[in-house]
Every structure is written in C-alpha cells, then in structure tokens.
Amino acid sequence: MTLLGRRGISRREFLKFCTATAAVLALPVGKVSQVMAALEGARRPPVVWLEFQDCAGCTESFLRASRPTVAEIVLDVLSVDYHETIMAAAGKQAEEAKAATIEAGGHLVIVEGSIPTKDNGLYCTIGGRTAVDLLGEATRNAVAVIAVGSCAAFGGIPAASPNPTGAIGVRDLVGHIPVVNLPGCPVNVVNLTATVVHYLTFGSLPTLDDLGRPLFAYGKRIHDNCERRAHFDAGQFVEAWGDEGHRLGWCLYKMGCKGPET
Numbered sequence: 001m002t003l004l005g006r007r008g009i010s011r012r013e014f015l016k017f018c019t020a021t022a023a024v025l026a027l028p029v030g031k032v033s034q035v036m037a038a039l040e041g042a043r044r045p046p047v048v049w050l051e052f053q054d055c056a057g058c059t060e061s062f063l064r065a066s067r068p069t070v071a072e073i074v075l076d077v078l079s080v081d082y083h084e085t086i087m088a089a090a091g092k093q094a095e096e097a098k099a100a101t102i103e104a105g106g107h108l109v110i111v112e113g114s115i116p117t118k119d120n121g122l123y124c125t126i127g128g129r130t131a132v133d134l135l136g137e138a139t140r141n142a143v144a145v146i147a148v149g150s151c152a153a154f155g156g157i158p159a160a161s162p163n164p165t166g167a168i169g170v171r172d173l174v175g176h177i178p179v180v181n182l183p184g185c186p187v188n189v190v191n192l193t194a195t196v197v198h199y200l201t202f203g204s205l206p207t208l209d210d211l212g213r214p215l216f217a218y219g220k221r222i223h224d225n226c227e228r229r230a231h232f233d234a235g236q237f238v239e240a241w242g243d244e245g246h247r248l249g250w251c252l253y254k255m256g257c258k259g260p261e262t
Contacts, residue, residue: 014039024194025206025216038201045199046107048098048138049083052124052131053158053167054113057186058149059085064189081107084126095127098138105141108199110192111170114151114158118166135173144178144205145170148192153181153212171212178205181212191217223259228252232260 018035027035051059063086080087082098089097101107113131116123121130139145147170150156158167171179182191195214198206206214223229231237232251239245239254253260 021194021197024190025198031201035197035201039197044079045143046079046081046101046104047083047110048101048107048142049080049110049112050131050134050138051084052111052113052115052135052152053165054149054151056085056112058112058152059083061186061189062148062192102138102141107142108196109135109138109142109145111135111145111147111152112149114155114167114169115173116158116165116167117173118164123165132173135170139174139177142177144180144199145174146180146182146192146195147171147212148182148187150183150185153183156185179212180205180208180214182217183213188217221260222262226259 015032015036018039019029019032022029022032022035049059081101082094084094087094087097113124115121115131115135117132121132124131126134147153151158151167152170154169155163155167155172156169158165159169169181171181180195182188182195184191191214194216195206198204198214198216206216209215209218211218223232226232228249228251231245231249232253236245236248236250237254238250238252241255251257
C-alpha cells in the first residue's frame, strides 16, 4: 500500500476496487482478500502493447479507466514496457526496451488492431517490419496474448468485405500460446483490468468460451437482460423509426439489434 498511499489512494478505495473487480470476475466474497494480496505483493508482469490496423480507440479506453485513480494504479505497476503511443521513449530507445522485455520472457502481449496479411503484410509496417513479423517476435517468449477490441479479436472493420488488406485477428496467427479476446469498439477497460487481475491473483487466465472470450464478461447475451426483452417475447417489434412501437419502447430486433447473438 505504500505506492497507493503516495498516489493518494486510501485503503478503503483500494478495498472497494478489489471488491468491485472480484464482482466483475464473478468471484465469491471470500476471494476478495486473495485479490488484494495479489495486487499488493505480486510481481507485475511486463507488457508489450502493439498497435496495428487500429484507430487507437482501445488505447484511449485504457487511459480512461472507469475508476482512474485506482484502475490506473493497477495498470501502472503492470509495467507497460512498450506502447508506442504513450511511452516516453522513441526510436532506438523504444525498440531496445521492447527487445529487452521479449528476451527476458514471461511477459504479456496486448494487441490492438487487426493484422494485414495480403501482399506479404506490407499494409502495416513499423520500422520497415510487418505486423505479422512484429507479432511473431513479441509472442516468442510471452505467456499469453490479450487481443483488445474487435479488430484485434476478429479483424473488425479492416476485415470487412472486400477486406483489401487481408486483415485477420490475432487468434488466426498465434497458436503457440493462449489468446484472450476482448472484443468491443473500443474494448471495455474494466474487462481488461479484470483479466489482468485474474492472472495476477490465480496465475492463470480466466475461463474462455469457444471464441476465446472470458466467460465473466461474455458469458451472457445482452438479450438476456434487455429491458425490451418482454416485447421480443410478445412479438412486438419496431418496424420503422418513429412508428408507434418505437414510441412505446418495443423491441428493436427488426431494426438491426444484435442483442440475441451478442
């Protein structure tokens, strides 16, 4: 708590954060003390954050955690060794920091943005190297990859038809270490924080579904808790914006809502 105290975070605020994070992870109350102990004493794994075909929206989300005074502390001491958008170092110094982290191993790789593969990946190059090459290098000695945002998870907008750059998600390229998908546009930083906290607390990644998404965050459909669900069950749908059903708050499924499958 010394670091937290220096940053103006009280014990009470820290406890509230750990309790809330445990709730996000659907952990029993008895696990809160374990989460606290992990965050207070565990060695924070270094992170290499790579940006490829993206809009930096997930980085913006990362910088605007819902509880900034506490969530930022957790992520600060996570040791983000390389993040080209927000790191102070540049050029050779930045690349040296990344190389040292990768050589030491045991790090997490966070990927933002899809990876182009068409024409030997030339549509996204950094320092003359393709995204495919950079991703392969970064994951060589890593323990896991967290694909943040829909682009990194599934290709996103860059992969939309006709997909001129041959964009794909991380999971399509990385198969030798676990990949956690946190889709969203942008990523919900609470889910990112909770995933990291789970890793720090239990030494393992959270349980994933068949799409590589954590069940604690993606285990239920939006449809299951939608306030318009009763209208769906009753067959009451909005047929056009501004019609009577729209004014009465009926179900938006026929207007394109993806709640039943999201």
